[in-house]
Amino acid sequence: MPEGHTIHRLARDHTRLLGGRALHVTSPQGRASAAAQAVDGRVLDAVDAHGKHLLYRFAGVEGAVHVHLGLFGRFVTRRKAPIPQPRATTRLRLVPAEDPDALAVDLSGATASELLDPAQEDALLARLGPDPLRRDGDPDAFAANLARRRIPIGAALLDQAVVAGIGNVYRAEVLHACRVDPYTPAREVPADTVRALWDTTVAMLREGVRLNRIVTTPPELAPAGKPRSRLRRDERVVVYRRSACLACGGPVTREELAMRTLFWCPACQRG
Incomplete structure (x- = not known):
C-alpha cells in the first residue's frame, strides 16, 4: 500500500x-x-x-x-x-x-x-491522527495518542488514528533509526523518544516526497559518492525486507505484528 x-x-x-x-x-x-x-x-x-x-x-x-x-x-x-x-x-x-x-x-x-x-x-x-507531512501536523497530538494505547509501539505506528501516513516500510525504518524495541507498549515509550519518532518520521517522509521513493539509509551507511536518488533497492533501507541489518550486520527478525510483517534488528533495537 x-x-x-x-x-x-x-x-x-x-x-x-x-x-x-x-x-x-x-x-x-x-x-x-x-x-x-x-x-x-x-x-x-x-x-x-x-x-x-x-x-x-x-x-x-x-x-x-x-x-x-x-x-x-x-x-x-x-x-x-x-x-x-x-x-x-x-x-x-x-x-x-x-x-x-x-x-x-x-x-x-x-x-x-x-x-x-x-x-x-x-x-x-x-478518524485520522496527525500527518507528519502537513503543516498542521501536531507532535503533541501524536504523543497524546500514544499515551492512551497499551498496544506495542510497532502496532500503534500503523494505526492511522494515531498517526496518518506511516506504512510498513516506514514503521520498520523509523523504529530502527530511533533504536526502539517494536514490542514496547506505546504508552511506555519515553517522551523524548516519542519526539524523536515524530521528527524522524517527518524527515524520512519529506525525503520520500523529494525523491519520489523511500530512501531511509543514513548517509554514513550509504555507498560513498552515490546520489541517494540512484541507490539500489537494497541500499535504500536499513532493515526492511533485509536478511542482515545494514547498521550492525546482525540478523533481521521477521514477525507478524498488526497483521503486517515486521522487520527489526534485536541487536540494535533491544541492545
Missing part, C-alpha cells in the same frame, strides 16, 4: 499538472460515475493529502472527491500524443477540458473514489 510520501507527492504533482484548469472527468469503469458527473467541467482548485487519503477540490462543488489507493490503486499520467483511450478498468480519467489531447491522468484499482459532502469529509478527517 502506498505510504504517506506517495500520497503527498501525488497531491503536489496533480496540483502542478491540473490545478487551476477546468477538467473533463469521466469514469470509464462506471464505479465512480456519480463523482465524475458532479465535477465534470469544473476547475480543480486544490488537491489535499491527509495521510493516505487524497481530496480533490473543485470550484463550485461542496465537499471533495476522495481517493484512497488501498493495496492495488494507482495513478498513471499519460502525456504522449495521441492519448490512448482509457482501459475498461479505469476508475477515473481527468483531462484538461481545453486540451484533451495533451494530458490524461488515469486512476485504477482504488479502494475509494467517491464524492464526499462536507460532513462526510469532516468525519473522515476526524
Whole structure:
C-alpha cells in the first residue's frame, strides 16, 4: 500500500499538472460515475493529502472527491500524443477540458473514489491522527495518542488514528533509526523518544516526497559518492525486507505484528 510520501507527492504533482484548469472527468469503469458527473467541467482548485487519503477540490462543488489507493490503486499520467483511450478498468480519467489531447491522468484499482459532502469529509478527517507531512501536523497530538494505547509501539505506528501516513516500510525504518524495541507498549515509550519518532518520521517522509521513493539509509551507511536518488533497492533501507541489518550486520527478525510483517534488528533495537 502506498505510504504517506506517495500520497503527498501525488497531491503536489496533480496540483502542478491540473490545478487551476477546468477538467473533463469521466469514469470509464462506471464505479465512480456519480463523482465524475458532479465535477465534470469544473476547475480543480486544490488537491489535499491527509495521510493516505487524497481530496480533490473543485470550484463550485461542496465537499471533495476522495481517493484512497488501498493495496492495488494507482495513478498513471499519460502525456504522449495521441492519448490512448482509457482501459475498461479505469476508475477515473481527468483531462484538461481545453486540451484533451495533451494530458490524461488515469486512476485504477482504488479502494475509494467517491464524492464526499462536507460532513462526510469532516468525519473522515476526524478518524485520522496527525500527518507528519502537513503543516498542521501536531507532535503533541501524536504523543497524546500514544499515551492512551497499551498496544506495542510497532502496532500503534500503523494505526492511522494515531498517526496518518506511516506504512510498513516506514514503521520498520523509523523504529530502527530511533533504536526502539517494536514490542514496547506505546504508552511506555519515553517522551523524548516519542519526539524523536515524530521528527524522524517527518524527515524520512519529506525525503520520500523529494525523491519520489523511500530512501531511509543514513548517509554514513550509504555507498560513498552515490546520489541517494540512484541507490539500489537494497541500499535504500536499513532493515526492511533485509536478511542482515545494514547498521550492525546482525540478523533481521521477521514477525507478524498488526497483521503486517515486521522487520527489526534485536541487536540494535533491544541492545
